[in-house]
Amino acid sequence: MELTEIIKPENRVYGKPRLMNDNPMHYCPGCSHGVIHKLIAEVIEDMGMEEQTIGVSPVGCAVFAYNYIDIDWVEAAHGRAPAVATALKRLNREKMIFTYQGDGDLAAIGTAETIHAANRGENIVIVFVNNAIYGMTGGQMAPTTLEGMPSSTCPYGRDVALNGYPLKIADLLAQLEGTCLVTRQSVQTAAAVRKAKKMLRKAFENSMEGKGASVVEFVSTCSSGWKMTPDQSNKWMEANMFPFYPLGNLKNVE
C-alpha cells in the first residue's frame, strides 16, 4: 500500500483540537503546559461549550494561556484567579468558568483566594499545574518544592528548617465541604493523558451541574527550572514527585 493511500482525511484518527490555534507556544521543550492546554481545549470542544466558556489565566508561565485556546479569557492578578472566577460564575451562571494556575499562584500568593473559593463551593474548575518551581521568573523555590530539591532561591536544596515543608494543598482542598472533586493527574505518558482527560471532563461537568468546586492538579515537569532534559524530567518526576504527590482521586463526590 502506498503512503498516499494511507494519509487521507477519512483515515485520520487524531487531530489538533479546533480550539487550539497556531500561535507559536512560548513554553519550553518538554513542558507539561502544552499537553494540559490541549486537554482543556479538547474537553471544551467535546462538551460543545466553546461559546459559553471563559478561562482565567494566572501570573506565571501560563499567563499567556489566552494566546493558545480560542475562547474568551480574563488575565488575573497573581493568585487572584479564584476570586475573579467566583464573580464570573456568580454573575454568569450559564457560563463554564475555569482557572488555570501554577503552584506559586495557587498555593503561595493566592492561598486565601483558592481555599475560600473552594470552601464556598464555587461552581468552577481549578486547573492546578504543580511543577514544584517558579518557572516564569527563572526557577525560584515554590510552596510545593520538594525537601532537598534545589532551586535558584534554595540552591543547596529546600531546607525545611529554613523554608518549611512542601505544601500538599490538594489534600487540604479535599478536606473542604465545598469541593466535589479533587484529583491529582499527570501527562507524561499516553495512558496518563487519557486518564487525566477523563477527570478533567468530570470536573467541567461538575461545574455545570452545580456540584461545587473541582480541583484538577497536574503533577508536572519544568525542564528549564529543574535543569534537566525533558526525558530526565519525566523520570525525575516519577521517581521524586509522585511519592510525595501521589496520583489519583483525593475526593470524588458522585
Add this chain to the structure above:
Amino acid sequence: MEEIKLMKGNEAIAHAAIRYGTDGYFGYPITPQSEIMETLMAEMPWKTTGMVVLQAESEVAAINMVYGGAASGKRVMTSSSSPGISLKLEGISYMAGAELPCVIVNVMRGGPGLGTIQPSQADYFQTVKGGGHGDYRLITLAPYSVQEMADFVALGFDLAFAYSNPAMILADGIIGQMMEKVILPPFRQRKTEAEIRHESPWAVQGKLKDKKVNVITSLELDPALMEKNNNRFQAKYRQIEETEVRYEEYNCQDAEYLLIAFGSSARICMKAVELAREDGIRLGLLRPITLWPFPKKIIETYSTQVKGMLSVELNAGQMVEDVRLAVNGKVKVEHFGRLGGIVFTPDEIITALKEKLL
C-alpha cells in the same frame, strides 16, 4: 410621587446600588462603612433584581471579584474604608490597565496604618494621584450629603462605563454615618446578555462563532505596544479632564476670599461662609465634586478675583497642592486641617482664615 426617606449615607449607597440595576457587590467588613453590605444583605436583592451580593474573604479578593464581574460587562461595585482601600489598590491598578468599569466606595477614616475609625480626608493623594502602581487615573466623586451618596452611584457607573475606567466615590465617616433626608433614584433594569454584548463588545461573555476572542488583560510585554496602550489611556484621561469636571459655587460671585473644600469639610465650610458674612467678610466656597478631574480652570479664574484661598481639608494638606498648581502663584493659597479623626468647627475655619490670609 417622590419618596423621601431618612437614612445613613452608607445605607443610601446600598439602596441606590440595588435601584440602579447593579449586578454585583463584593465587600469585606470595615468600619465606618459596614452598613453598605449589611443593608444589601438585609434587602436580599438577589430575590428581586437578581443582584449578587457576596462577602469576600478579604478586600483583595473583593476587588478581584469586581475585576472578574466587570470583565464580563456587568455593573459591579465594592466598598471599603481607608486601610481596606490600600489593599484594593493592586486590583484598581489592574482594572485601570485592563480598562474595566466599576464603582469603588471609600468611606475614609483617619490613618496612617490602622489609624482610627473616625472620619478623615487623608486618602486624597492616594485616590487622585494614583495609589496603585503605574500611570493611571481614577474618576473621583466626592459626595457632601446623603443625597449625593445615593446619586453618585448612578453617576459613578455612567462615567465608568462611558470611559471604561474605574470610578471612586470618595466619602468619609461623617457622610457615611450621618442620617439625612434622601430621595432614592428610580429602579432600573439590569442589563441582559444581549445588551451587554451590544453595549460592551469587549466583555467576556463567551466567544460566539462569528466573533473574535475577547481577552481582558493589563499585560503587554512589547514595550512599543505598551507605550501605545499608555498613550491611549492618557488621551482618555485628557478627555475626561476636558469634559467631566464638576463643582459647586457657594457665595462666590462677590467673594474676596475663597474656601476650597470637598465632602464633609464643604458642609462645615458652608456654615463658616454664613458666619463670616455676618462678620462682614465676603467669603465664598468652591466645592470640587470631581476631585479627579480637578476643577482647576474655575479655581484659576477666581485667582484674579479673590485676595486669598484657604483649602480646608480633614488632612495635613493634600488638595491644597492642586489648588496651588491651579492658581500658579497668582494668589496666596493656605491650608487648614485637623487630623486623626478630629473634625473642625466653622469658627475654627474662620479663625484660621483670619490668621493665615486676612
